Amino acid sequence: MSIEIHPVRGIPEVVPGDDLAALIVDGLALSAIALQSRDIVVVTHKVVSKAEGRIEPVGDDRGYRELAEREARAILRRRGDLVIAQTEHGFICANAGVDRSNVAEGYAVLLPIDPDRSAHRLRMQLEQVTGIGIAVVVTDTFGRPWRRGVVDVAIGVSGLPAILDLRGQPDAHDRTMSVTEIAVVDEIAAAADLAMGKADTIPVAIVRGLDLTGEGRATDLVRPPAEDLFR
């Protein structure tokens, strides 16, 4: 199937208490995008967090670091100003997801308390307003061990599987596939980021054309510590 990814323009700076679903509906109209059944609405968590009031003042670098450590369930590594931490959700990322970019000076944005729930709530609101059955993915930008550069990944999902489990399915040679679990929702997050532009000013994109059924959660993507060789 062919896939289309459309940026949603015209979403203003989000502040605590904003109705994010309404802002997205306005942005869709401004962008001349009519939602279709099974569209995936991909949203960077920063606007979700801001709407949910997950912003805190941080005085200086030290205040920032203290906030990141408070948001961490566990610290994996430290080097200089960088802390690689596991969040309460189980995700492992820099500074427990606490970020000072794209927010007013003196503030930092935290991850949503429950990004899967945020995705579900946003999906319900968008479906109620539009009458169209969609899926929602909430993303963040994570670094990776071993590979330079960051990529967008999913931290919240509603209306989609997080992982495609192909166990037992035959490959093109009728042999059982060795790669059995595809992190499809992370691929969707990465794809959407391509349409969002470089300066992080477009926080929403529509991914259209995928035929996925199921109901997963981004926390499905958290590898259990006992399976993880790199902690």
Added chain:
Amino acid sequence: MSIEIHPVRGIPEVVPGDDLAALIVDGLALSAIALQSRDIVVVTHKVVSKAEGRIEPVGDDRGYRELAEREARAILRRRGDLVIAQTEHGFICANAGVDRSNVAEGYAVLLPIDPDRSAHRLRMQLEQVTGIGIAVVVTDTFGRPWRRGVVDVAIGVSGLPAILDLRGQPDAHDRTMSVTEIAVVDEIAAAADLAMGKADTIPVAIVRGLDLTGEGRATDLVRPPAEDLFR
């Protein structure tokens, strides 16, 4: 910008010595896709490796493991049958990229000797046949620490930057962005995989609509060991 991703159908099983560029041109015609300037042709390495003769017989599980260890520059971790290894190119992945899926029984596919060069050669051939300026990305499917499921990443690039370096550019609040290096070519690889279907039977996709200039290499993505906290 909106992005489109089109699967290229009709590419037959590739065998050593095949003219992969010609097979892709035939597949494009069968798929009713006319290449456009700046299209990105994303190709799973498996067909590149097969065309280049990077297939070897492996008797049994032990032969397979020996081949994976031979292809490794360094072994990072072992657990049961799984070996996490660094390849000669510098990539870190399972079994040094040696894979027995989607190849005839008793054989394994290795990574191309120089996937950046493979991408460049394929790009030159496609540009010569079509007269259209394109980019080529060669992909593989990698697991990740901490996150379940695999995603496609770039192991070869021609005609594109591998990393978008945004250092010094302002964010939406006129503050310097904290996230400065985006692994854009890995996001392209992940996006293309969404159009390739689940059983790995569509080895090529066209990513259209990105406006990227530069000339990177997938080896740009290899994080130098001294910077890497997880080895």
